[in-house]
Amino acid sequence: MQDIAIIEDPAAAEASLDPIRTQILRELVQPGSATQLAVRVGLPRQKVNYHLKALERHGLVELVEERRKGNVTERVVQATAASYLISPTALAAVSPDPRRFADRFSAFWLLALAGRMVQEVGKLLAGAAAARQKLATFAIDGDITFRSAADRAAFAEELGVEVTRLVDKYHDGGAAPQGRRHRLVVALHPALKETNAPKAANQTAGKEQDND
Template sequence: MEAVASVADLETLQALAHPIRLRILGALRAPASPAVVARGLDEPRQKVNYHVKELERVGLVRRVGERRAGNLVESLYEAVAATFVVSPRVAWTDPRRTGALADQVALETLVATGERLQRAAALLLDRAAFDGEQIASAAVEAEVRLAGEAQRTAFLSEYVAAVGPLLRKYGDRDGEPYRVVLAVHPDPSPGSVTTEPQEET
């Protein structure tokens, strides 16, 4: 089982959107038969079996074995991941978005960075929720105002010069690795003309 899987196509998202299927995926964090899941969810076995088959059809669960229950042989299923995150790309039906990403490398990097942060946050949340781990994390958000390209370039240069010594100082040490991300982008809020840098650890 993967820790986190991304849902990046509309058919899979539609299959995932049914409330009972979300509950079934939660129950299938460990291998189980539809009958066992049905008892745990207090739902009819045939109903659960149908939804398990639909989840298997789109690749959200997989058959992992079987076991004998009396005179019957039950199939065992397991979710393909402990947690699922929905990629924003699933809603991008207009090819102009894909074209814009291809034309603007920095924007594509921003989108990919956001997706990686989403996956990392979901994984850390699971460790806190299911393993009882205290997650050492931080997020720093600030706002600056930059008048044009020259100021944006100067800001980034000065920022990198300022944090560079810290990254070199702590980058070579022993210990648990942490990821530090700087994202600089125009504030997309309606009517806003600011540029918002974000540093997340």
């Protein structure tokens, strides 16, 4: 089972968005049969079977084992991933294209960049899985509280200068044969309001490093 599966097929995306099927996928983080699922989700086994066939047809559920019980064969299935993310590829005709405009202060451009990231990393993960390799990535996620809008603007300005300096330092403009182009996205946006939200800056970084 994958940690996260990227859904690119429009039909698979449609199937996953059905509320009952979403509930079934959540239950199938652990393997189960149609009979077991019927009890968990409160639906007749025949109806659960109908939804399971649709999910399996779109690659969202897979067979784990078959158990023989008398004259009946019980199929035990499991979700193909613990979580799913729908790629903008599923809505290719209307998905945002960050190349259409570039505005560092536009929330819509930020969304377009995020959508492109989901699409590209999803394809890279599929390729890495086929090659049985890990995908080399690096991410930073943190919270920072600014005293004022002026402080936020100053921070953004300094961050931009530092990122540009690092890009100039490490970018190989000669495009060496052994070089590999990487995508860099830096984002800053207000955090959603939460109860007891942390007031101090707190950063965590995650890193996977291997061949790509």
